[in-house]
Amino acid sequence: MKRLRSVALALIAVFITAAELQPEARRSGYDFASPETRAMQDDDTANPGMLWVGQGETLWAKKAGAADKACADCHGDAQTSMKGVAARYPAFDAALRRPIDLEQRINRCRAERQKAEPLAWESAELLALTAFVAYQSRGMPIAVEDKPELRGARDLGAELFHRREGQLNLSCSQCHNENWGKRLAGNVIPQAHPTGYPLYRLEWQSLGSLQRRLRNCMTGVRAEPYEYGAPETVSLELYLMKRARGMPIETPAVRP
Amino acid sequence: MARVLINLPARAKRGQVIEIKTLIAHPMETGYRLDGKGAAIRRDIIKRFVCTYNGEEIFQAELFPAIAANPFIAFCTVATESGELVFSWTDDPGQTQTETRHIAVE
Secondary structure, eight states, X not given: OHHHHHHHHHHHHHHHHHTSOOGGGOOOGGGGSOHHHHHHHHOTTTOTHHHHHHHHHHHHTXXXXXXXXXXXXXXXXXXXXXXXXGGGOSEEETTTTEEEOHHHHHHHHIIIIIOOOOOOTTOHHHHHHHHHHHHTTTTSBOOOOOOXXXXXXXXXXHHHHHOOBTTTTBOHHHHHTXXXXXXXXXXXXXXXXXXXXXEEEXXXXXXXXXXXXXXXXXXXXTOOOOOTTOHHHHHHHHHHHHHTTTSBOOSSOEEO | OOOEEEEOOSEEOTTOEEEEEEEEOOOOBXXXXXXXXXXXXXXXXXXXXXXEETTEEEEEEEOOTTSOSSOEEEEEEEOXXXXXXXXXXXXXXXXXXXXXXXXXXX
């Protein structure tokens, strides 16, 4: 029985690998965007995401919570202390014994060090701080860790990515591994590499997190989306970052 | 206070054509949308944008509900003399945001 199971697992693994993207075939969502959208991302004075980065810079130095501390009081100059940090998230949190993403890390810091209320998901403040921190890693390759403690979450993420769900009975992989570059109605299907989050989506007319994007996709296939911050969404984020390992961070990116 | 990004050269040669780019955070609520309970969301857009150069108006724009959130406005002018450029955006509730930038002309 055990042997049968391992054969079955190996077969699944082979099947999954067959549909995987080859590293050299990977392309950022930037490459699928129109020249106008790319120009908007390339010019920091035209990129609306920079409005949030600017707000984040202000918040970084602003004291908050009962401890009356600012991010800068512990971390100092973000340009040096936060360089490369976003490229490593989601990362394993030793106290929680599970991976957490950058937004959750910021809120943990608020709760533990600043003794402040957590910022709401997709609030302007949380997006601004996340964008400001991630901006410090712009141009650096994605480098999520390969720790054994993260294995469970990574495997869950991989499984969710390949699992069909919703009334349309589609998996992430069917669109983003097998049919990228083709069109879904008016839009080109990208490969789903989370290189530029939080990013400015013209459709949203706002900055948004990777969690928001994932929930959008789930609603799109008419599945019940996971809650913000659910272990399933963080696992998916982790899997996607691992899948995009080595690709440069573009935060704040601009997408249609 | 809304967040603003303004880009113009800090210095320019007399007679040089310079490009000025402005971006302001604003919801540009059209007034045509309904909220979760079916009630109309009140219109809130930036109606007018004006730029003056040493007190003289060099550019103005009227904005309408079809313009997306966080409007980006870019225009050109001729650098005539050193001084101040004042940018102001006025929205439906009547609030005006004003920003000043300096330019040195040689």
